[in-house]
Amino acid sequence: MELLSSQGDDETSKRKVLLIQLLLSLGLAFHFENEIKNILEHAFRKIDDITGDEKDLSTISIMFRVFRTYGHNLPSSVFKRFTGDDGKFQQSLTEDAKGILSLYEAAHLGTTTDYILDEALKFTSSHLKSLLAGGTCRPHILRLIRNTLYLPQRWNMEAVIAREYISFYEQEEDHDKMLLRLAKLNFKLLQLHYIKELKSFIKWWMELGLTSKWPSQFRERIVEAWLAGLMMYFEPQFSGGRVIAAKFNYLLTILDDACDHYFSIHELTRLVACVERWSPDGIDTLEDISRSVFKLMLDVFDDIGKGVRSEGSSYHLKEMLEELNTLVRANLDLVKWARGIQTAGKEAYEWVRSRPRLIKSLAAKGRLMDDITDFDSDMSNGFAANAINYYMKQFVVTKEEAILECQRMIVDINKTINEELLKTTSVPGRVLKQALNFGRLLELLYTKSDDIYNCSEGKLKEYIVTLLIDPIRL
Numbered sequence: 001m002e003l004l005s006s007q008g009d010d011e012t013s014k015r016k017v018l019l020i021q022l023l024l025s026l027g028l029a030f031h032f033e034n035e036i037k038n039i040l041e042h043a044f045r046k047i048d049d050i051t052g053d054e055k056d057l058s059t060i061s062i063m064f065r066v067f068r069t070y071g072h073n074l075p076s077s078v079f080k081r082f083t084g085d086d087g088k089f090q091q092s093l094t095e096d097a098k099g100i101l102s103l104y105e106a107a108h109l110g111t112t113t114d115y116i117l118d119e120a121l122k123f124t125s126s127h128l129k130s131l132l133a134g135g136t137c138r139p140h141i142l143r144l145i146r147n148t149l150y151l152p153q154r155w156n157m158e159a160v161i162a163r164e165y166i167s168f169y170e171q172e173e174d175h176d177k178m179l180l181r182l183a184k185l186n187f188k189l190l191q192l193h194y195i196k197e198l199k200s201f202i203k204w205w206m207e208l209g210l211t212s213k214w215p216s217q218f219r220e221r222i223v224e225a226w227l228a229g230l231m232m233y234f235e236p237q238f239s240g241g242r243v244i245a246a247k248f249n250y251l252l253t254i255l256d257d258a259c260d261h262y263f264s265i266h267e268l269t270r271l272v273a274c275v276e277r278w279s280p281d282g283i284d285t286l287e288d289i290s291r292s293v294f295k296l297m298l299d300v301f302d303d304i305g306k307g308v309r310s311e312g313s314s315y316h317l318k319e320m321l322e323e324l325n326t327l328v329r330a331n332l333d334l335v336k337w338a339r340g341i342q343t344a345g346k347e348a349y350e351w352v353r354s355r356p357r358l359i360k361s362l363a364a365k366g367r368l369m370d371d372i373t374d375f376d377s378d379m380s381n382g383f384a385a386n387a388i389n390y391y392m393k394q395f396v397v398t399k400e401e402a403i404l405e406c407q408r409m410i411v412d413i414n415k416t417i418n419e420e421l422l423k424t425t426s427v428p429g430r431v432l433k434q435a436l437n438f439g440r441l442l443e444l445l446y447t448k449s450d451d452i453y454n455c456s457e458g459k460l461k462e463y464i465v466t467l468l469i470d471p472i473r474l
Helices: 010-025 029-044 047-051 057-069 076-082 091-095 097-107 115-134 139-150 158-171 177-208 222-232 236-261 265-277 280-285 288-310 315-338 347-354 357-380 387-395 399-423 429-449 459-469
Strands: none
Touching: 010 029, 010 047, 010 057, 010 158, 029 047, 029 057, 047 057, 057 076, 057 097, 076 097, 076 115, 091 097, 097 115, 097 139, 115 139, 139 158, 158 177, 158 459, 177 222, 177 236, 177 288, 177 459, 222 236, 222 429, 222 459, 236 288, 236 315, 265 280, 265 288, 265 315, 280 288, 288 315, 387 399, 399 429
């Protein structure tokens, strides 16, 4: 760690940037935020000198990732040194597996104008899949390739990245023993935090006593809601934020399920009225399920209110209530569209227009990914308010064609998110990171139609075992 505080030439600055990526991958970077900020500000001022003669693909890719991750817009033209006159990446690069993997990761930080990164993604995806099929790399490298192809670090969960990379780094012959031990101890500490929080969250849920009031087939996604909170806040010091995010996510899953399967239009309309008044006095006007949902809203916001007031941030509560109002009214419109009372149209997505471009992009991404995942179950229930169904009708295409087009839209939205994160300089980096983490949450929950919220096995079980159960041997 002495390297972070040492003085030196351009080569030293380069080594510092490479170390920062290693700290990010091992889940240690948050311990050195000030040092990293100072290093990158200093290094970016002389970026041309640092990168000028560098010919190593892995080094350039890692530097690109680090600078863009921390808001420094290193031009993608830095990769032109690896392309031929035809704009294609040189085939000789395929002999460098780690370099190809680093370039693949870098390609996911591209913006709408980084065309060279589109080419990089095609080039690296093809070669990494060939490596995986051929099995010629060492097992720990193949495992890293498989994990990265499923979800690159840019869009993966920080805790999962750290746990997986610790296992990978331990198998590297040149690993730093002290750094590896620090990463293991750090993750063990995180596990203790997470287990304690999850137990407390489950206790809070049990004390609500709502389970007996739901229909027998109703599925309460407790662990999923907590996992969503962890996706938003990785570091131990943000325990309060994790808990708030988990409770709010639990509330949203209950509301979504009730709207999709149990509420009548009349019942949901009365619930909307109660939420707008925001008073327990109207609870007796509601039927059983909507009464329980509204009581849950009151309880959750009471808990959230206690938390934000203790931190002097009570103004956030008003904003969250306004968003809840918007969400409940939007659910009413969606249910009407789904049941044929209103005709589905672009209005279903118009509400995002009033948001800043970054928030608009995140909202659109969430809506599209949710709809791609939910299409089959929505249609089997007779529901039609879905981006896939709307696209099929609007452009007279098949379901498969509509899904492919919406997936392409998500790729474009990710580029816009990357672009806006680089352009937005008036907002603290911590706030921007939460926006990115929300994008990661959407990617992780819905990528490749692996719907974690509707399937307790598969990836959900894998994440819980990886993060909370699998031991780390020191």
